[in-house]
Amino acid sequence: MELYPHLKKGMGYNFRMLIPIHEEMTREALTPHFSPRALDVIIAANKNQDALRNQIGHDEIHFDNNAIEAGNRYIKEQRGYLLASLLSPGVLSAWVAFGRLTHTAQDFYSHTNYIPLWMEKNPRLTAHAVDQLDRDLIASPKLHSGKLYFPLDLLYFIPPLRKFALALLPSDSHGRMNLDSPKQGERFEYARAAAIKRTQYEFDLLKNILTPEMFAKFCDL
Ligand SMILES: [Zn+2]
Numbered sequence: 001m002e003l004y005p006h007l008k009k010g011m012g013y014n015f016r017m018l019i020p021i022h023e024e025m026t027r028e029a030l031t032p033h034f035s036p037r038a039l040d041v042i043i044a045a046n047k048n049q050d051a052l053r054n055q056i057g058h059d060e061i062h063f064d065n066n067a068i069e070a071g072n073r074y075i076k077e078q079r080g081y082l083l084a085s086l087l088s089p090g091v092l093s094a095w096v097a098f099g100r101l102t103h104t105a106q107d108f109y110s111h112t113n114y115i116p117l118w119m120e121k122n123p124r125l126t127a128h129a130v131d132q133l134d135r136d137l138i139a140s141p142k143l144h145s146g147k148l149y150f151p152l153d154l155l156y157f158i159p160p161l162r163k164f165a166l167a168l169l170p171s172d173s174h175g176r177m178n179l180d181s182p183k184q185g186e187r188f189e190y191a192r193a194a195a196i197k198r199t200q201y202e203f204d205l206l207k208n209i210l211t212p213e214m215f216a217k218f219c220d221l
Pocket of ligand 1: 049050061062103
């Protein structure tokens with residue numbers, strides 16, 4: 001069975017995790033919790049993180065180049081911005097902040113070695129059982145993310161040159177490490193499951209800290 005037929009046509013190759021996968025994961029995690037208009041804004045902001053201007057010099061947005069702490073800080077900053085936005089009139093900037101935050105949280109699983117480490121620790125467990133926030137692994141000195149080696153990591157995104165780039169890229173490169181697409185096999189399923197759980201976790205966290213009025217405004221249901 002073809003699981004991702006929509007990836008074949010017209011989507012092209014994105015520099016990072018394929019944009020339709022970010023959308024699909026976000027919808028799966030959040031559809032029951034938001035109005036359609038809120039969800040559209042959240043998804044647009046999530047996808048916009050992979051726009052060209054957010055790709056160069058923004059390791060923290062994608063957990064690239066070992067920017068683990070900076071990535072975690074970025075998520076916290078967006079959460080703070082979201083809370084501040086909900087205290088002022090209007091709700092749009094809170095949805096945008098949540099979209100940005102969820103993109104970065106999702107990239108953690110496709111751009112770091114968290115998933116390979118988790119699979120090594122839990123060799124018998126399926127993707128369904130993945131724990132998205134294993135405290136030991138998150139604090140592990142072994143945790144690292146893919147480095148971007150230019151220009152080889154750019155050639156990786158040009159399909160006919162991918163094989164060539166992969167043969168030359170070091171094992172800690174984004175090209176060799178990323179779990180951005182179903183082509184990466186079994187590990188991709190774990191990364192996807194963890195990213196969906198993390199997106200739900202980020203929503204639950206807000207549900208716990210927002211006042212009922214702020215929460216109702218945020219969900220727009
Ligand atoms: Zn990204």
